[in-house]
Amino acid sequence: MxxxxxxxxxxxxxxxxxxxxxYRFLLIASIVLAAVSVILQLYVPILFGNAIDEIVARNQVHFSKMWQYLWQILILAALSGAASWVMNLINNRMTYRTVxxxxxxxxxxxxxxxxxxxxxxxxxxxxxxxxxxxxxxxxxxxxxxxxxxxxxxxxxxxxxxxxxxxxxxxxxxxxxxxxxxxxxxxxxxxxxxxxxxxxxxxxxxxxxxxxxxxxxxxxxxxxxxxxxxxxxxxxxxxxxxxxxxxxxxxxxxxxxxxxxxxxxxxxxxxxxxxxxxxxxxxxxxxxxxxxxxxxxxxxxxxxxxxxxxxxxxxxxxxxxxxxxEEEPESSDASGTLSDVKGNVAIEHVSFRYVPDKPLIEDFNLKAAPGRRIALVGPTGCGKTTFINLLMRFYDVDSGTISVDGKSIRQVSRHALRSSYGMVLQDTWIKSGTVRENIIIGKPEASEEEIIQAAKMSHSWEFIRRLPDGLDTILKEDSLSQGQKQLLCITRVMLCLPPMLILDEATSSIDTRTELMIQKAFDRLMQGRTSFIVAHRLSTIRGADEILVMKDGSIIEQGTHEKLMEKGGFYKTLYNSQFVNTAE
Incomplete structure (x- = not known):
């Protein structure tokens, strides 16, 4: 070696x-019992040897002494076995507790x-x-x-x-x-x-x-x-x-x-x-x-x-x-966010997943409270990375991100993330009941609050048809992908956070339900700073500001009408989705 x-x-x-x-006390007890068991076992051969020596010659066997030795052997064997049994119980407890x-x-x-x-x-x-x-x-x-x-x-x-x-x-x-x-x-x-x-x-x-x-x-x-x-x-x-x-x-x-x-x-x-x-x-x-x-x-x-x-x-x-021994996330601050207004400022932010491959360089953005900010652009342009940085799933390499004037590095991750409501394209439903999946962000929610949130997200229709309603235990294939996404939206509707992140939040929902959800989102986003990542540009036409990203930078920004009038990259993206190209 x-x-x-x-x-x-x-x-x-x-x-x-x-x-x-x-578990040092269990360890000491195990060692002591091992010693007791072994010493008792080791004394047995001496008793056997003494018993053998009582056979002096033919017709000269001291049976009474032999029986004494044999009884002693039985008693020692029983005591040794008991000590060994208790030792094994202790070893089992110590081992499995350690693991x-x-x-x-x-x-x-x-x-x-x-x-x-x-x-x-x-x-x-x-x-x-x-x-x-x-x-x-x-x-x-x-x-x-x-x-x-x-x-x-x-x-x-x-x-x-x-x-x-x-x-x-x-x-x-x-x-x-x-x-x-x-x-x-x-x-x-x-x-x-x-x-x-x-x-x-x-x-x-x-x-x-x-x-x-x-x-x-x-x-x-x-x-x-x-x-x-x-x-x-x-x-x-x-x-x-x-x-x-x-x-x-x-x-x-x-x-x-x-x-x-x-x-x-x-x-x-x-x-x-x-x-x-x-x-x-x-x-x-x-x-x-x-x-x-x-x-x-x-x-x-x-x-x-x-x-x-x-x-x-x-x-x-x-x-x-x-x-x-892997390094955990960078040390967390103890600061909190109270009475969040939703004023988000991103100043000169740069970030790379791989040191020699730039992704986001000198990114700047100011989102006023209650504004709806949409992020669009080709795949790999940095939209989801931007969301990861907002939530501190990753820390920026340089620059600062602040909420209501306080750098997000100065507040705890829990405080930051609890200020956002997040609906992703990839849904996560944990093992448990429908109710348990909805109240993840607000465990103290009442029955009325849960039902109201479910109605707002249009998930109540399928929830009430389940065998046990809110108490139905969900398995891997209990719900369709669209129904899972509706439950994720219900979580946000229940919490009513001051800021929202919607990353392709309606990607797995049919068009009719999407229109109803969009109306619910419109009500939910009233007065809340919202960041919307979308590939279907029809869903963000009403955004207060659209950021067009490419190669980690903002290349265009403005309302839908202004960007269409400008006739730049956004118009090209929009027309590619809604204008039929002659063959």
Whole structure:
């Protein structure tokens, strides 16, 4: 294992220990119970040896003493089993609480990560880290707690008992045993990177599956089935190769150490057999030493298996911690916005997603309270980016954006975003009832308020026809895309925020309903600063000001009538939608 890999593995292990440290009392209890269980088990061979030595010769067996030893053995075995059972309960609780804490922190951290991170990483890969990698970590920790503590105590305990019986044989075992340990260490040291590659391949596979299943209609519509299957086969082959290499190396550990341990066991048996005629050891004493030799070497097999599993667990843990260590959004201010009027000023704003690719350069805009500002332009001109900057989903590279004279960097993101009502082209409906989906922004809303908002957004017609009305539990295919968008509009109608952002808000709605929604929006936008992104230019003819964007800059601005009179880029866009071109 390279120094870098070894260091990475140790650093990951230290990070896991920090989470385990929260349950130090459970950890101490587990170690104590492991010691009790092992010591009781280790005393059993002595009792067996004493019982064997009570068989002096033919017809010379001290049965009464033998029965005493056997009863003692039964009692010790029962106590040891009880201690082991309680230890396993504690280990289960400690393990799953630790992984629960890691998962909880991961979910919370994802919620404060900048959108740039989520843009760079597939949803499936992130899901794989939080679910599959955390499961593998829990399996490794559980095995480690269960076998590692017992194994270490067993090794120490057997040494004490063996020295009390025969020093020479004990020293022989101590000298030979490291061979087993070195074999296990050599094999397991090559496992970490293999398990890491396996985990990464599994994440890529999860991402592809999520992508293909989530867009199956598009896949089938464009006949992409064979290509998607080919992509899956390539990733599946990578996963198979990584898994085979990792499992092959890890599977060598146990048989290799068992082979070495069997050689040691044979050496102990031979040495003990030679010592018996000299009177240095009894037959019962040899059986005790053989039992201890077996118990002493067995933990090395168990620990070698634990090390292999821990390598896999740590490889998965490193992917989780790499997520947890991603820089969150820039520090949030504690300022608030009160009695928002909606005076938005954008001054000399520049922004780039990629450092060497300019997108928005020296953008300037002033939106007076109650004004309707429409943004139009070709795809990729920066309209949605502008919305992301308004809501601080991204921070500007230079320049300032202010609301009512206060820079948005001086107020908390929650305060800023709660001042906007936002309806996007991409709808999001969470698992739950219709009511729960509507009151996301205003949990305290009354039944009357909800129904009124639904009527204003024209969603009440289909809501009241659902099996349980507002209490209908929504599934993935419960609603059409248009109905989902109506619910998103209802959320905004319920909150009545001081400012609005409508990004293709009626793109999935039929023309008749769109006309009714447009009237509802007209009422909603009265006295509210509104930013409207639209591709269908007919929906923004009544805007107070239309900004025509191209290549991240405003190239034209004015009312619909003035821009048409000007005969510039806007008129070209407008005519391309409404004027039939002769073939």
């Amino acid at each position: 390279s120094k870098k890999t070894k260091s990475s593995s140790m650093e990951t292990f230290k990070k896991v220990l920090r989470f385990i440290g929260r 629960q804490d890691i998962r909880t922190k991961a979910i919370r951290h994802i919620q404060v990560l900048p959108l740039s991170y989520l843009d760079r990483h597939s949803t499936g890969d992130i899901i794989s880290r939080v679910i599959a990698d955390a499961d593998t970590l829990s399996d490794g920790l559980l095995l480690g707690f269960t076998q590692l503590f017992s194994g270490v105590v067993t090794i120490m305990g057997t040494l004490v008992f063996m020295f009390s019986k025969n020093v020479f044989i004990t020293l022989l075992i101590i000298v030979l045993t490291p061979l087993s340990f070195f074999v296990a260490k050599f094999i397991s040291s090559h496992s970490f990177q293999m398990f890491r590659r396996q985990s990464e391949a599994r994440g890529a596979q999860t991402a592809l599956i999520e992508e293909m299943i989530g867009n199956q209609k598009v896949v089938q519509a464009f006949g992409y089935e064979e290509k998607s299957s080919a992509r899956f086969s390539r990733i599946n082959e990578e996963l198979k190769e990584a898994s085979q290499h990792a499992i092959f190396y890890s599977s060598l550990t146990n048989p290799a150490t068992r082979f070495v341990n069997n050689l040691i066991y044979a050496a102990v048996a031979l040495t003990g057999a030679l010592l018996i005629p000299k009177g240095a050891l009894t037959v019962g004493g040899l059986s005790v030493m053989l039992a201890y030799a077996n118990q002493y070497m067995k933990p090395f097999n168990d620990i070698s298996s634990v090390i292999t599993e821990l390598q896999n667990a740590l490889a998965c843990a490193s992917r989780i911690f790499s997520l947890l």
